[in-house]
Amino acid sequence: MLIGPDDGPQSALQLSFRALFLLAFGILCVRVAGRKVFARASPLDIVVAVILGSNLSRMMIGKVQFMPSLAATLTLVVACRLLEIATLHWSPLASLLKGRPVVLVRDGITDPKAMHRHGISDADLAEGLRLEQEEKLQDVRLATLEGGGRISIVPKDR
Numbered sequence: 001m002l003i004g005p006d007d008g009p010q011s012a013l014q015l016s017f018r019a020l021f022l023l024a025f026g027i028l029c030v031r032v033a034g035r036k037v038f039a040r041a042s043p044l045d046i047v048v049a050v051i052l053g054s055n056l057s058r059m060m061i062g063k064v065q066f067m068p069s070l071a072a073t074l075t076l077v078v079a080c081r082l083l084e085i086a087t088l089h090w091s092p093l094a095s096l097l098k099g100r101p102v103v104l105v106r107d108g109i110t111d112p113k114a115m116h117r118h119g120i121s122d123a124d125l126a127e128g129l130r131l132e133q134e135e136k137l138q139d140v141r142l143a144t145l146e147g148g149g150r151i152s153i154v155p156k157d158r
Helices: 012-033 043-061 066-089 091-098 112-117 122-131
Strands: 102-106 140-145 151-155
Touching: 012 043, 012 066, 043 066, 066 091, 102 112, 122 140, 122 151
Parallel strands: none
Antiparallel strands: 102 140, 140 151
16 A cells, blocks of 8 residues: 555655655645634634644654544544634634734723733733834724734724
8 A cells, every 4th residue: 555554664655655645635634724724823723733733743654543543634624614614603602712802002001901911011012013013102092912812003093
């Protein structure tokens, strides 16, 4: 068999076929999960990405049975996609899986309790300002910690 046995040694050629097959399978899984998985990572996206990478690497080197692991990995990716679709229709699930936005700054005034609760330092906030091309906190109408961990800024002049 091209991919080799699940138990016992595999040849370099068999491991190479496994690697090529898993590359194609990994791309298929990412396409099924949706492009968002690696663009703006939610906690669900991160867990799926880590498990997907772990499963694929273990299958490639023959540490687990190939076909059952392939089925389990595909099941995980499809379940992730179904959960994403479910979050569109049920907001409590969306809040659980994606998080809710948290206001950090309103009209140039920071909310130190919100920043502390979510582990956002003054340096983190300053970085968020710079990434949005804002220099001064006083020029910010709203700064929000988004569900994916990014700080979004709405300037006062817009």
